[in-house]
Amino acid sequence: MLSDLIKDIKTMDYQGANQIAIASLEYLKKTKLKDFEKVSKQLEAARPTAVVLHNCLEAIRKDKSVNTINKLINQIKRARGQIGEKGSKLIKNNSKIMTHCHSGDALSIIKAAHISGKKLEVYVTETEPKHQGIITAKELHSLGIKVTLIEDPAAASFMKEMNYVIVGCDSIRKEGVTNKIGTFDLAILAKKFKKPFYMAGNTLKLDNRKKFVIEERPVKEVYAGDLKGVKIRNPAFDVTPWDLITRVITEKGIMTPANIKRLLK
Numbered sequence: 001m002l003s004d005l006i007k008d009i010k011t012m013d014y015q016g017a018n019q020i021a022i023a024s025l026e027y028l029k030k031t032k033l034k035d036f037e038k039v040s041k042q043l044e045a046a047r048p049t050a051v052v053l054h055n056c057l058e059a060i061r062k063d064k065s066v067n068t069i070n071k072l073i074n075q076i077k078r079a080r081g082q083i084g085e086k087g088s089k090l091i092k093n094n095s096k097i098m099t100h101c102h103s104g105d106a107l108s109i110i111k112a113a114h115i116s117g118k119k120l121e122v123y124v125t126e127t128e129p130k131h132q133g134i135i136t137a138k139e140l141h142s143l144g145i146k147v148t149l150i151e152d153p154a155a156a157s158f159m160k161e162m163n164y165v166i167v168g169c170d171s172i173r174k175e176g177v178t179n180k181i182g183t184f185d186l187a188i189l190a191k192k193f194k195k196p197f198y199m200a201g202n203t204l205k206l207d208n209r210k211k212f213v214i215e216e217r218p219v220k221e222v223y224a225g226d227l228k229g230v231k232i233r234n235p236a237f238d239v240t241p242w243d244l245i246t247r248v249i250t251e252k253g254i255m256t257p258a259n260i261k262r263l264l265k
Contacts, residue, residue, distance in 0.1 A: 002027070002039060009046040012130060015102060017050035017170045017205060018076050024053050028060070029069045036064060049178060049215045049237050051171035051207040052076065072204075079202035079251035084108030087166070087200055087249040091118060095163040098123045098155065101180035102132040103168025105200035107139065109249065110166065114145050121146040123162065127180060128152055129221045129234065152182055159189045166198045171207035172248065174264050176241040178207070178214075187244035196246040203250050208265050214238070 005027050008014055014023045024043045031039065040057045047053075056072045087109030091097070095113075099106055099122060114120055122140055124147060127133035137149045150158060159165075165186055171178040177199050190197040219232035242257040249255075255263075 002042065006042060006046045009043070015132060015135075016104060016168070017052040018080070018104060018202070020047055020050055021052040021056050021204070022073055022076060025056060025069050025073050029066055032066065033060075033064050036060070047215060048213045049170055051209065052202075052204045054209065055204045055206070076202065076204065079204075080104055080108050082251035083200050083202065083249055084112035086251075086254055087198065088112035088116060088118075090196075090198065090247075090249075090254065091120070091164065093118045095119075096121045096123065096161055098125070098159065098162045098165045098186065099136060100125045100133065100165075100167045100183055100186055101127045102135045102139075103179075103200065105202065105249075106166045106168040107136065109198075109200055110140065110145070111143065114143060121148070123148045123150055123155075123158055125150055125152050125155055125182065125186070127182065132180070152185075155186055156189050159186075159193045159195060162190075162193070162195050164196050164198060165190045166200065169199045169201035169205055169248075170237060171212075172201060172205045172260060172264070173207045173212065173239070174261065176239040177201075177245060177248065178237050178239050181235050181238050184238040184240045184244075187240045191244050197244060198247050198249055199240070199245055200249040203252055203263070206260075206263055 009020055014020050044054055060068050083105050091113040122145055124133045124137045137147045140147045167179055167183055169177045169179045187197050215236040217234045217236050219234050222232050222234050245257055247254050248260050
């Protein structure tokens with residue numbers, strides 16, 4: 001049911017822009033695009049910041065067919081492997097890497113570097129308030145990669161030891177790159193300690209939307225008790241400006257901020 005899918009997207013059973021898009025596209029395929037406009041608006045509203053689904057829906061509007069949906073799903077899945085292959089070439093042996101949240105694209109780079117035989121140690125931020133970094137830590141550990149899990153505020157204490165920061169992204173815009181809240185903080189720290197700051201994402205994350213909303217999630221994720229008179233805010237994302245980003249790793253290549261800006265209309 002559509003209501004079940006929307007609930008799963010909102011509660012983050014589907015994490016990340018790519019997963020949201022694939023789950024939504026699979027649903028549309030099953031409905032054979034029945035009531036496309038109505039359904040697509042509801043799906044897109046479930047997690048408004050991530051842009052992959054929006055771009056896929058725009059492509060489907062131009063050619064409403066199951067074939068188009070299948071091509072988009074394959075494009076998203078294929079891009080991850082290509083990002084890993086290209087990005088892993090930037091990583092030297094015996095490197096320490098810091099990452100944030102749980103990004104399939106960022107992890108594809110780390111995994112590809114590990115599979116190629118490079119010795120790595122990864123520092124993973126816990127990523128408050130939903131603790132997605134723990135998922136990342138478990139996944140990397142299961143592959144035999146040395147992992148250290150740290151609290152978000154501890155990033156500054158360990159940044160000087162890092163060789164790289166590698167994170168994912170949810171949308172790539174003229175003003176910067178949107179990713180999980182706390183990414184901007186890491187970029188500032190990387191700049192301070194002169195560490196390369198890489199963001200990974202496929203080109204379906206290029207975001208030309210004029211209307212752009214940073215999703216704010218339920219306050220109970222921050223604090224479930226009663227703080228009378230205290231306002232709580234829980235933004236899910238922040239935007240890292242281009243002057244803090246070293247490169248964006250896409251399926252089409254490793255791009256400078258200037259390269260990316262030229263792709264944005």
